[in-house]
Amino acid sequence: MxxxxxxxxxxxxxxxxxxxxQTEVGEGMVVLDxxxxxxxxxxxxxxxxxxxxxxxCGSCSAEVNGKPRLMCMTRMSDLxxxxxxxxxxxxxxxxxxxxxxxxxxxxxxxxxxAKFAPRAPDAEDGTWRMxxxxxxxxxxxxxxxxxxxxxDVCHVLRDHRKHGEFAGPRHFVYAAALEMHPLDxxxxxxxxxxxxxxxxxxxxKCCTTVCPEGxxxxxxxIIPLKERVVDRHYDPMRSLVRGLIGR
Amino acid sequence: MxxxxxxxxxxxxxxxxxxxxxxxxxxxxAGVKVGLVCKSLxxxxxxxxxxxxxxxALAHVDDRDSWRVHFADTMRGGQYLNNPRMAELHAKEAxxxxxxxxxxxxLFDRTREGKILQxxxxxxxxxxxxxxxxxxxxxxxxxxxxxxxxQGIEVFMEVTVVELLKDGDRVSGCVAYDRERGxxxxxxxxxxxxxxxxxxxxxxxxxxxxxxxGDGQSLAYHAGAELLDMEFVQFHPTGMVxxxxxxxxxxxxxxxxxxxxxxxxxxxxxxxDDIPDNYKAQTADNEEEGWRYCxxxxxxxxxxxxxxxxxxxxxxxxEVKGGRGSPNGGVFxxxxxxxxxxxxxxxxxxxxxPSMYHQFKELAGIDxxxxxxxxxxxxxxxxxxxxxxxDTQMSTVPGLFAAGECAAGLHGANRLGGNSLSDLIVFGxxxxxxxxxxxKENGGVQIDRAQVEAAECMVLEPFGRSAAENAYAVQHDxxxxxQDLVGIVRNEGEMAxxxxxxxxLARRAAVVGVSGNREYNPGWHTAIDLRNLxxxxxxxxxxxxxxxxxxxxxxxEDYPDKDKRFxxxxxxxxxxxxxxxxxxxxxxxxxxxxxxxxxKEMG
Ligand SMILES: Cc1cc2nc3c(=O)[nH]c(=O)nc-3n(C[C@H](O)[C@H](O)[C@H](O)COP(=O)(O)OP(=O)(O)OC[C@H]3O[C@@H](n4cnc5c(N)ncnc54)[C@H](O)[C@@H]3O)c2cc1C
Ligand code: SF4
Ligand code: SF4
Ligand code: FES
Numbered sequence: 060m061x062x063x064x065x066x067x068x069x070x071x072x073x074x075x076x077x078x079x080x081q082t083e084v085g086e087g088m089v090v091l092d093x094x095x096x097x098x099x100x101x102x103x104x105x106x107x108x109x110x111x112x113x114x115x116c117g118s119c120s121a122e123v124n125g126k127p128r129l130m131c132m133t134r135m136s137d138l139x140x141x142x143x144x145x146x147x148x149x150x151x152x153x154x155x156x157x158x159x160x161x162x163x164x165x166x167x168x169x170x171x172x173a174k175f176a177p178r179a180p181d182a183e184d185g186t187w188r189m190x191x192x193x194x195x196x197x198x199x200x201x202x203x204x205x206x207x208x209x210x211d212v213c214h215v216l217r218d219h220r221k222h223g224e225f226a227g228p229r230h231f232v233y234a235a236a237l238e239m240h241p242l243d244x245x246x247x248x249x250x251x252x253x254x255x256x257x258x259x260x261x262x263x264k265c266c267t268t269v270c271p272e273g274x275x276x277x278x279x280x281i282i283p284l285k286e287r288v289v290d291r292h293y294d295p296m297r298s299l300v301r302g303l304i305g306r
Numbered sequence: 307m308x309x310x311x312x313x314x315x316x317x318x319x320x321x322x323x324x325x326x327x328x329x330x331x332x333x334x335x336a337g338v339k340v341g342l343v344c345k346s347l348x349x350x351x352x353x354x355x356x357x358x359x360x361x362x363a364l365a366h367v368d369d370r371d372s373w374r375v376h377f378a379d380t381m382r383g384g385q386y387l388n389n390p391r392m393a394e395l396h397a398k399e400a401x402x403x404x405x406x407x408x409x410x411x412x413l414f415d416r417t418r419e420g421k422i423l424q425x426x427x428x429x430x431x432x433x434x435x436x437x438x439x440x441x442x443x444x445x446x447x448x449x450x451x452x453x454x455x456x457q458g459i460e461v462f463m464e465v466t467v468v469e470l471l472k473d474g475d476r477v478s479g480c481v482a483y484d485r486e487r488g489x490x491x492x493x494x495x496x497x498x499x500x501x502x503x504x505x506x507x508x509x510x511x512x513x514x515x516x517x518x519x520g521d522g523q524s525l526a527y528h529a530g531a532e533l534l535d536m537e538f539v540q541f542h543p544t545g546m547v548x549x550x551x552x553x554x555x556x557x558x559x560x561x562x563x564x565x566x567x568x569x570x571x572x573x574x575x576x577x578x579d580d581i582p583d584n585y586k587a588q589t590a591d592n593e594e595e596g597w598r599y600c601x602x603x604x605x606x607x608x609x610x611x612x613x614x615x616x617x618x619x620x621x622x623x624x625e626v627k628g629g630r631g632s633p634n635g636g637v638f639x640x641x642x643x644x645x646x647x648x649x650x651x652x653x654x655x656x657x658x659x660p661s662m663y664h665q666f667k668e669l670a671g672i673d674x675x676x677x678x679x680x681x682x683x684x685x686x687x688x689x690x691x692x693x694x695x696x697d698t699q700m701s702t703v704p705g706l707f708a709a710g711e712c713a714a715g716l717h718g719a720n721r722l723g724g725n726s727l728s729d730l731i732v733f734g735x736x737x738x739x740x741x742x743x744x745x746k747e748n749g750g751v752q753i754d755r756a757q758v759e760a761a762e763c764m765v766l767e768p769f770g771r772s773a774a775e776n777a778y779a780v781q782h783d784x785x786x787x788x789q790d791l792v793g794i795v796r797n798e799g800e801m802a803x804x805x806x807x808x809x810x811l812a813r814r815a816a817v818v819g820v821s822g823n824r825e826y827n828p829g830w831h832t833a834i835d836l837r838n839l840x841x842x843x844x845x846x847x848x849x850x851x852x853x854x855x856x857x858x859x860x861x862x863e864d865y866p867d868k869d870k871r872f873x874x875x876x877x878x879x880x881x882x883x884x885x886x887x888x889x890x891x892x893x894x895x896x897x898x899x900x901x902x903x904x905x906k907e908m909g
Contacts (some may be wrong), residue, residue, distance in 0.1 A: 086547020
């Protein structure tokens with residue numbers, strides 16, 4: 060079996076550089092397997108986050124050859140054969156060490172979004188009735204594994220560093236799930252415009268492209284939220300939104 | 307040496323899976339100051355991986371279901387080694403806990419009348435598992451997380467607890483380090499809830515993540531608490547077997563619930579060959595009836611693929627060992643065959659089993675709507691754990707509670723699928739409630755500096771031994787030892803050998819060295835985890851040695867049958883005065899008259 064070279068970012072919040080490692084790539088291996096093998100063979104202190112190794116927890120996000128991906132779901136056989144594989148941490152968040160970044164900002168943003176507030180139960184048994192077709196869309200949003208790849212790829216965070224004013228696609232998906240929940244009664248429209256900076260999104264759809272859960276972030280979450288804002292306010296994006304949704 | 311941070315709480319919850327989050331929410335509701343510590347980020351705990359569903363006798367799909375049937379199913383599945391009071395509380399309270407999740411925002415799949423839909427699962431007589439496709443655990447942990455962050459709980463992410471502290475007999479806090487900077491933390495608490503999950507990383511082939519190093523069981527044991535039922539490890543019958551790097555990743559039982567069938571290389575549905583006597587009356591004896599069951603025919607009996615996990619796992623092993631397995635050492639699990647029999651064909655499969663479809667497509671390049679999967683047993687769950695009081699979840703150490711996978715009692719010798727997620731919310735809630743009560747009723751605690759310093763010393767020692775033993779190598783050898791010697795099929799000689807090997811590995815672990823510094827250093831973390839892995843491995847091997855029979859998850863080729871005498875005892879474990887591990891027998895609690903009547907009636 061051939062050895063493959065990995066160029067991995069090693070460093071901390073102060074800075075760092077890429078270091079090369081070679082390891083043997085076996086059948087069916089994913090990038091995370093290679094990282095683990097490198098840890099066991101030659102770099103025991105190589106920092107990486109992971110949990111499930113099955114694309115379910117959203118811990119192992121990194122940039123593989125410059126693209127935001129889950130390392131546990133990136134098969135080596137899908138990368139160009141014989142070429143060096145570059146691994147580096149997400150760029151939208153502060154670096155901690157090697158492939159690990161500080162994603163705590165996301166947890167703070169979520170906490171700032173008004174929580175679920177159901178209407179009073181209205182079925183005889185003290186619960187609610189909901190039809191499957193009324194929850195299909197929200198279930199799509201609730202597939203989110205909080206990998207923050209969409210946050211990483213979004214230029215508003217990645218390039219313009221608007222972390223103080225912009226919640227990012229993950230949290231628009233979260234807000235949309237609450238807003239479209241058949242039982243919810245809270246109103247998040249004003250906050251989406253004023254605090255969460257929905258207006259900064261110019262619908263590039265990069266977030267949708269990287270989402271490992273295949274959530275149609277832009278079309279199904281962001282655009283309907285923008286519509287709600289537009290319906291209540293004048294918004295500079297109005298004409299663009301209307302244009303995109305064909306109205 | 308001194309810790310960098312100290313914290314003071316009424317109730318400290320260790321672990322932020324379903325059990326820990328539910329406990330923290332309940333404790334906070336009681337008005338006490340609550341801290342929540344977890345090894346990884348919030349929302350990433352093992353619970354996120356659960357697929358098939360959460361068991362609760364809501365009776366939405368079959369109105370014959372009730373807590374009594376659920377109770378009887380749980381006892382039968384556990385081969386009557388369960389704590390009957392826990393099984394009763396669990397069956398009675400699970401429906402309320404599931405409805406509560408809905409009130410907190412969870413969106414389960416619906417029936418036509420708009421109620422929570424329930425699906426079939428192994429060992430459950432009626433469709434009982436509330437679910438969201440095959441990502442139920444994600445729905446559950448996210449619901450608890452999103453609710454929990456608004457309850458005033460102080461959360462410490464990526465902080466690992468390494469030792470519990472005592473004030474006399476009573477627990478008084480713990481010592482931990484944070485992964486990010488490697489700084490030491492001292493937590494002072496009036497009561498502690500352990501909710502750290504399982505031990506799967508002690509085995510080579512497992513569905514469990516790096517977190518499952520048995521910390522809760524081990525820390526409680528070293529703090530003087532008793533463990534129970536540690537010989538009962540659940541090997542899930544269907545893990546992926548190919549490609550090698552994904553070996554062990556779970557293939558949900560939901561596949562079989564939807565009609566997936568097991569075949570050997572000759573295409574034979576071998577599960578019909580061996581149906582245990584106590585399940586004969588409720589199991590289909592032909593393929594046609596089994597399929598009707600999967601489609602919801604209430605008069606049909608379930609297919610043998612949905613027998614309990616221990617049994618299905620052994621049948622698969624038998625096929626593989628007999629040379630009738632699939633090319634990569636498993637058997638075939640075929641769900642593609644149902645296509646012509648369901649509206650929507652391949653789309654139906656994708657809708658019902660989206661993450662399985664995804665998982666095989668991405669990791670193995672296989673389309674499960676077209677071809678059979680290859681599957682084999684994988685280490686999945688531990689029925690044993692910290693011995694607790696059925697009602698309060700308090701361990702034998704005052705002030706120390708345990709809930710979820712790290713506690714014992716509910717599942718006996720074998721856990722039914724779906725009974726873990728319900729366990730988490732039922733007993734997580736109880737643990738939180740009683741831990742808060744304990745904190746309110748008992749005064750403050752004193753921290754013993756000597757204990758703190760000993761713990762900090764233990765954690766930092768490996769840095770002084772750079773050239774010594776490698777932590778990854780010791781972990782690797784331990785996983786092979788447990789897999790080969792204390793696996794699905796066990797015998798006296800191999801297990802005795804395992805006990806010796808674990809002792810030898812403990813000697814190697816004592817000289818493990820670590821390079822690099824303290825910031826986010828996985829080599830160091832692995833070194834620290836070794837003590838816990840070794841402790842639980844020894845506990846599993848020692849209890850298994852003493853159980854000279856086969857029952858549930860514990861199968862011995864030298865004692866292949868059940869032994870009546872062992873049917874009345876659980877194995878408990880404690881740390882002896884000399885520091886050696888002691889295993890002793892305790893009587894299985896007798897069910898109340900009412901419960902005995904239920905067991906009799908339900909068969
Ligand atoms: C792939 C898979 C599928 C499953 N499917 C189902 C299913 O369909 N239905 C079902 O009922 N069950 C299922 N199970 C079982 C079930 O998911 C687990 O048993 C359950 O989620 C365990 O929950 P818990 O709250 O006890 O622990 P976990 O969710 O594992 O949480 C443990 C927590 O403890 C923390 N922790 C551990 N050690 C320390 C320490 N030393 N210091 C600080 N924190 C620590 C971890 O960080 C984590 O937050 C499945 C399991 C797997 C692996
Ligand atoms: S569509 Fe909007 S949120 Fe998504 S990446 Fe583009 S700008 Fe960011
Ligand atoms: S929306 Fe998709 S990409 Fe964004 S965090 Fe969730 S799963 Fe990840
Ligand atoms: S490790 Fe969980 S998503 Fe990759």
